[in-house]
Amino acid sequence: MKVVSRSGDTLTYYSELFQIPQVLLADANPTISEGILPTDIEVQIPGFVTGKESRSGSTLKEIALRAQLPVDALSLLNQVEKETFSVPVRIIDPLLIIDKPYDYQSLLDDLDILSFHYPFIQVESIGKSVLGKELFEVRVGQGKKVIHYNGSFHANEWITSAVLMKWLNDFLLAVTNDCRLCGVDCMPFYQNVTISFVPMVDPDGVDLVIKGEPAAEGKFDVIKMNNGNPAFYAWKANIRGVDLNNQYPANWEIEKERKLPKFPAPRDFPGEFPISEPEALAMKELAEKRNFEGVIALHTQGKEFYWGYEGYEPEHSANIAREFEECSGYRAVRYVDSHAGYKDWFIQEFKRPGFTIELGKGINPLPLSHLPGIYEDSVKILMAGLYM
Template identity: 85%
Template sequence: MKVVSRSRDTLTYYSELFQIPEVLLADANPSISKVLPTGIEVHIPGFVTVKESREESTLNDIALRFQLPMDALLLLNQGEKEMVSVPVRIISPLLAIEKPYEYQSFLDDLEILSLHYPFIQVESFGKSVLGKELLEVRVGRGEKVIHYNGSFHANEWITSAVLMKWLNDMLLAVTNDCMLCGVDCLSFYENVTISLVPMVNPDGVDLVLKGESAAEGKLDVVKMNNGNPAFYAWKANIRGVDLNNQYPANWEIEKRRKIPKAPAPRDFPGEVFLSEPEALAMKELAERRNFERVIALHTQGKEFYWGYEGHEPEHSASMAREFEERSGYRAVRYVDSHAGYKDWFIQEFKQPGFTIELGKGINPLPLSHLPGIYEDSVKILMAGLYM
């Protein structure tokens, strides 16, 4: 929602008028001062407007019916109009994520959230093989940066939906100053920056959900898929490289022992490490942001992996216990696997890293599993903020 400032209006006054934390107003309007010039547009996050007929109701009637301060109506309705704009607080999720979560769905949902919660920051940090923007969403203003990602693997696209639902729920909690999983989200907003990359592998996700047309005629994905026109088992990027086997953490071991020796639906680690633009962009993002910890969402197994070759710090163990207790997922310290994003992060930064295997079944997990998956995983996502 936008309003037009009047003489002597301030962000502090708007915070009191709309009961929105002032820090959110400041971040939604970064280019303006606390004392507002007259006649500029100001974003008020967490609100929408509805229209009421001026002929049928007086402003006083509308204020009483919607339980609003009169000045909130006056601010939105400067000048004579037939219809009255009424500010209405958003108190329920804006996104319906129970759908095949292709790249365009992600973009559409991100646009909705950016419009109504303009204090979030969205930044492109690279492009996929087919030129799709790789997008990072940041929420908060703290120096400690905690990173979450999803859809490294194409047929695990449900992880993107989980992260977007969590983002929507967090934004609701922050703007309404309420709790999520017993956690005060506004406190974390001021002390932590959350970095989310909900869809690392957009080309692959679209291939799984839309079929051969997603390759835009630029790659012979059917040939890589052994002649099968159905791509439900595809994990790799559009060039047939497994992005979670692309990192310089004993990559040579994976290269030597993986059965695919050429581009394939899964497991091929590439001819060299970091050959794929998506993998390289994720590496450079971690180096630029200096993440405090990394939580990567995958499917399936209802377990998570938290160590790598003894490089993990001591406090990773207590975090793993907390995740296990909260979610019921099984904590696994070491697995015979290398070259993953979590592996490289732990090795490179000596900070906690986790690969969370959401749900249980056969990939891609059906949408009917999403409510249960989210109920379990949101406890880990929130615990990742304060451990």
């Protein structure tokens, strides 16, 4: 919601008027300095939308009483007389509908919705996919400590993108409404942590799984790579047939030697050399740029998570793993016979906690009917990860 400033107004006053933390107002209006606002400038009020009420038979005071808002909140929105009153309406319910096949367009639409209503979040392109789709990072918070979460490294695990976007929406609701998420006050996290999200690492592959051959735009013979099968439900790779979670220089040579097939395929092909794919490169460069304190990569399926790599993990990773196990019921696994994953490389390079979380149980892609249960379990891990 936008308002137009009046003589003597301040962000501090707007914070009191709308019961929105001042830090959120400041971050939603980064070009506005502290102190008395210039007159007649637009100011973003996050977490609100503008409703309408007829002027007939009502006064601002009566409408304010019904809306449980100060009269001046309505006066601020109604400086110019119109046929209807503009009324600030607090957003108290999730804005996103995530129980649908969650393709790249769904992500774009939802990022637009959240950016519009919560303008204190930052959305930035970190690179492009093989087919030129922007890879987006979302950042929330002010802290120097950066915790990173990602989803859809594997195409047919697109439900992980929906989980991350639902959590982002719930977190934004919590900080704007001074309410708890998983029993935890979220504002201290906003002030002390920066949360980094890349909700969809492999948008080309996700669209291929959901939309079929047309998603390849005629640029790759995906039917041939898929052994003649026009159904792509088992496709994990990017659009070039490279498994993005087998692309990292953490004993990549071992995976290259033992993995089959030896050519582009729906899954497991690690590429001709490490970081050959633009999506993998974007994620590597992001970790180096942001200097993450910890990483959580969402995958499916198994109701377990992996938290070690070749002894490079720090000692306190074990404590975090115990907390994840206790709060979610997921099984903690320290080592698996696997290399070249994003989590593996992160632990090896930074010697910091990294986790691969295998959400849910079943056959990928997991059905949408599993989403409520998956979210109920995984949101506890996502919140606990903020303590890293």
